[in-house]
Amino acid sequence: MSDVLSIGELxxxxxxxxxxxxxxxxxxLLAPPRRTAGNYRAYDRSHLNRLSFIRRSRDLGFSLDQVRALLDxxxxxxxxxxxxxxxxxxxLAEVERKIADLTALRDELEGMVHQCRHGAVRDCGIIEALSPESGRQAPLPHGA
Amino acid sequence: MSDVLSIGELxxxxxxxxxxxxxxxxxxLLAPPRRTAGNYRAYDRSHLNRLSFIRRSRDLGFSLDQVRALLDxxxxxxxxxxxxxxxxxxxLAEVERKIADLTALRDELEGMVHQCRHGAVRDCGIIEALSPESGRQAPLPHGA
DNA sequence: GCTTGACCCTGTAGCGGCTACAGGGTCCAT
DNA sequence: ATGGACCCTGTAGCCGCTACAGGGTCAAGC
Structure with missing residues (x-):
């Protein structure tokens, strides 16, 4: 249990x-640690805390800019x-928006998949739904 | 109503x-059109159909590789x-997976936001939830 | 006929958030 | 002394665009 961690251990x-x-x-985003005689990075507990904070924030979907702000x-x-x-x-608001968008998407994809009559491509409801002459505009993800 | 479209019109x-x-x-992904005397791209109806198909597929979240396969x-x-x-x-399965991941995420973010007691940063439940000593591992997005 | 401005052309670099090399150096056990 | 696990720097690639820079073309208006 040393107090110093190599980059791999960290x-x-x-x-x-x-x-x-x-x-x-x-x-x-992460402060440069001191170096060993052999030029290896030598991290301590504070770096571990910092990096854990970053990873947890990232896992929760925060952008690196948001993480930077949170760290500050x-x-x-x-x-x-x-x-x-x-x-x-x-x-949170953005995540909720994404969920709404994806849910609308899922409904549309489900509708499409149901249209497949398992015949030849020429009669395929999916291709038809994607083609401009049949399917009109997609109801679409907010940001697009 | 010409039958030829410039790239902007297309x-x-x-x-x-x-x-x-x-x-x-x-x-x-899109076939090169013929060119005018001035080297402008000159598209026709078939290009428009193709591009519309691509855009609609993209709007529905298909990757360019998937679109390529669908076009073929x-x-x-x-x-x-x-x-x-x-x-x-x-x-569709992937979209459903993403919805599930984001929903779990939303719940966790909501929990975090509720912990905010609007005091100083030192007592902030959100920062605490992100910090390694308090919050354990995030339940996490499948692909990570 | 000359200018203006909207459009078009090619080519290249950038975004986010990593990931994956190549080509080397270090450290430790055998 | 040698092997293999680790480390170093630097650079390029992934996706799906987007945004320049630095030019050419074209139609309308004077």
Whole structure:
């Protein structure tokens, strides 16, 4: 149980690949650790905490920019957390939007799949539904 | 009402940007049209149909590879449409998976947001939930 | 006939968030 | 001294566009 972690150990501990850890350092998300005599990165507990925070945020779907903002905020311990709340709520709203879009999509795909009469392509309801002469415009994902 | 469309007209008619149309040509998804004397692309109705098919498929979330496969299949009018059905079903299954993942995500984000007691960052439930010492592992998106 | 401005052309680079090399160096056990 | 696991840097690739830069073309208006 040393207090120093190699990049591989850090990655395993936080659930990130080695290349990803280096990538986070490159883009300034994770502070560069000190180096050993052999130029290996030597991480400590604070890096592990930081990286775990990042990974967990990413797993929850926050963008790297959002993670950056959350990290900054997390460091300003005595300011009000309204900004944190705002980021989380914005993300929640977006997730809800995506769910709605995907649900509409699912319904449409289900309709399409039901139209398949398992015959030749010429009579295929799916192809027909995708073709411009039959299917009109798709009801479509918000952002498109 | 000419039968020939410029790239801009084609794009407007099918709901794609000019750059996107050129991109589809470059990657071999849309056949190169003939050119005018001034080297402008001159599209006809068949290109419009093709591009509309592509856009509608994309709007429904099919990947460009899936679209390519669907286009190939659509051209083989007398073969059975089982392959078409398979692509559509695979995509439907993936959409359903994404909905499930996002729904779990939403629940977790909602839980987080509810923890916000609107005080200082040091007491923020959201930051706490993201921090390694408090929040355990996220229940996570399938593919991650 | 000359200018203006909308359109078109090619080619290349960028986005996010990694991932995957290539081509080397280090460290530790045998 | 040698093998293999790990580490280093740097660069290019993935998807599906999008956005330039730096030019050419065309039709309308003066």
């Amino acid at each position: 990655g395993r501990a936080a659930g990130a690949k080695v290349e990803t850890v280096r990538y986070y350092e490159r883009i300034g 905020l997390a460091d300003q311990r005595d300011r009000p957390c309204a900004a944190v709340d705002e980021i989380a709520r914005a993300h | 794009g407007r008619a099918a709901g794609a940007k000019v750059e996107t149309v050129r991109y589809y040509e470059r990657i071999g 299949l659509a051209d083989q009018r007398d073969r059975p449409c089982a392959a078409v059905d398979e692509i559509a079903r695979a995509h």
